[in-house]
Amino acid sequence: MMDADPRHLVEELRDNVEKSDLIKARIVLSYLGQVDKDTQKKLVNLLEQGNADFTIPLLTELIQKDRFLTTNLPEVRGVLIAKSLEQPDFLLKTIMDxxxxxxxxxxxASEARVDGASAILVGILANELDEKVIKEALIGLGILGFPGATNSVSEFLYSNSKPLILEAIKTLGRIGTPTAMQRLAEKMGTDHQLDILILDVFSQIQDQTSLNKLNQTIASHYAHLRNYAKAKLVRIGPKAVPMLGENLFFNDPDLQVHTLNVLGAIGDASALVPIRKLLAQEPMDANVRFAAYETLGQLPLDKGSYILARGLTDKEEHVCVAAASAIDRNLNEVLVAGVKNMVKQRDHDALKTVRAIISSQAKNLFIALIETSAFQEMAISYLTKNSAPDQRSYFQSLLQKYGYMHLAENLAPEEHKVRKRPVAVAVDDSKMILNIYKSTLYEMGFEPVLFEFPRKALEWLKNNKPGIVFTDLNMPDMTGIELISGIRGIYAREELPIVMVTTQNETQDNEDARKAGVNDITFKPFSKQSLGEVSEKYLA
Known part of the structure; x- marks a missing residue:
């Protein structure tokens, strides 16, 4: 009986390897678990000196006795890979046997990219019943990126096993051919979680099929899929702009708005031409016009900024606010002169322009116009009588900064006690919309509490109960429907009214919102009147 002396074992195994003596080598290796880690490594590394048909069976027997051996002793796996590369046919025979x-x-076999492995793995997909083995074969074909496996792998997109479906999606993503992407595109629409995973693949591959499918998904009936596709297109960046620009010429307001949101986030100047063409067609939907001017404010406008002035004459105040913000970011002498002429009229349209400049916090334009008497009178009057305290404070600080102390004094807060206002929460990922909410809700008699990020709103609501909540639908990170559901975990429908305010009237979205616990749904562009009508239903 051999003892477990480390030096003796190492010397004995060295002799066994030289003589290819499998029987005695097995006896030595039977002591592997009784020696220290260093000796284990020496014994395994000695096996690398043997032939593949000597070493692989020995290591196989060790692994069969201890499934965790390759984890606890990584050298075992290293030697197996080395011997497999020396004699790949022996490894393939081991798999087939x-x-x-x-x-x-x-x-x-997959990681070593052994010749002939792809065909064997495809055969496993066709004939194997063991799910673990099938999964490993799918992973292997993904590592190999074998296009010839596309059809065999695609069959598992419709498996009864969710893990195999997930692995098939990943494998087709690694294969990455147009045919593989088409198979994934055909799979979409059956399961939202799978759709998200497929969209991830498309965003990585970025071939024409992938880009087209991402583009189509921004018009999905499901908010979370729309938002996910939009985020992926933003990450893809300028490469997606030509395709997105084509969306603007379809008479589909929802698609146009979502597309403009993405183009603004990408911020590439090549989007200017299709947006200008869209505005030249004078779209009927105010949300499209708003989104177009909002997007122009996010793009570099070296030339042709005159188009922004047209937005200040729009009949919808939301659009005027978006145009004012865009002008502020691209201000030049021509634009200043044009706006001066507008406000000098001192009519309803002039006042609407002044309100838009204040609501958008267009500080550069505000200062450029402040010495124009008509603008000065209307702006100071509006800020004094109609604006929220923090909005008034913002412009007071701005006037002080630029040396208009006498005007700033007119905006000082009144000392008499102000009546307590009911709180209205507004949640929207557009800062511009939040500024409009601030002005509108304050004029309605509310104390506005605004959130750009839904999760922060939800945290605040855990400790504070407002009179009413207004929320957007399409927001990144957390949709309006998810926010509504979260709020309903804190307050019942009867305790806190929630109104979803959105640009679109999708049956699926509305149904999901009602299931989540929304009290009412209204649409953008909102106004003092529309928000007032819906508020009165619940706060009378």
Whole structure:
């Protein structure tokens, strides 16, 4: 009986390897678990000196006895890979003979990119019943990126096993051919979680099929899919702009708005031409016009900024606010002169322009106009009588900064006690919309509490109960429907009214919102009147 002396074992195994003596080598390796880690490493590394048909069976037997051996002693896996590369046919025969652990040998054949492995793995997909082995074969084909496996892998997109479906999606993503992307596109629409995973693949591959499918998804009936696709297109960046620009010429306001949101976030100047063409067509939907001017404010406008002035004459005040913000970011002498002429009229349209400049906090334009008497009178009057305290404070600080102390004094807060206002929360990912909410809700008699990020709103609501909540639908990170559901975990429908304010009237979105617990749904562009009508239903 051999003892477990480390030096003796190492010397004995060295002799066994030189003589290819499998029987005695097995006896030495039977002591592997009784020696220290360093000796284990020496014994395994000695096996690398043997032939593949000597070493692989020995290591296989060790792994069969201890499935965690390759984890606890990584050298075992390293030697297996080295010997497999020396004699790949022996490894492939081991897989075909169904020697256990099969998953390990499949993985090694894939990582080592052994010639002939792809055909064997495709055969496993066709004939194997063991789900673990099938999964490893799918992973292996993904590592190999074998296009010839596309059809075989695609069949598992419709498996009864969710893990195999997930692995098939990942494998097709790694294969990455147009045909593989088409198979994934055909799979979409059956499961939202799978759709998200497929969209991830499309965003990585970025071939024409992938880009087209991402583009189509921004018009999905499901808010979370729309938002996910929009985020992926933003990350893709300028490459997606030509395709997105084509969306603007379809008479589909929802698609146009979502597309403009993405183009603004990308911020590439190549989007200017299709947006200008869109505005030249004078779209009927105010939300489209608002989104167009909002997007122009996010793009570099070296030339042709005159188009922005047209937005100040729009009949919808929201559009005027977006145009004012865009002008502020692209201000020049021509634009200043044009706006001066507008406000000098001192009519309803002039006052609407002044309100838009204040609501958008267009500080550069405000200062450029402040010495124009008509603008000065209307702006100071509006700020004094109609604006929220923090809005008034913002412009007071601005006037002080630029040396208009006498005007700033007119905006000082009144000392008499102000009546307590009911709180209205507004949640929207557009800062511009939040500024409009601020002005509108304050004029309605509310104390506005505004949130750009839904999760922050939800945290605040855990400790504070307002009179009413207004929320957008399409927001990144958390949709309006998810926010509504979260609020309903805190307050019942009868305790706190929630109104969803959105640009679109999708049956699926409305149904999901009602299931989540919304009290009412109204649409953008909102006004003092529209918000007032819906508020009165619940706060009378």
């Amino acid at each position: 169904k020697v256990e652990p099969r998953e390990l040998f499949i993985n090694i």
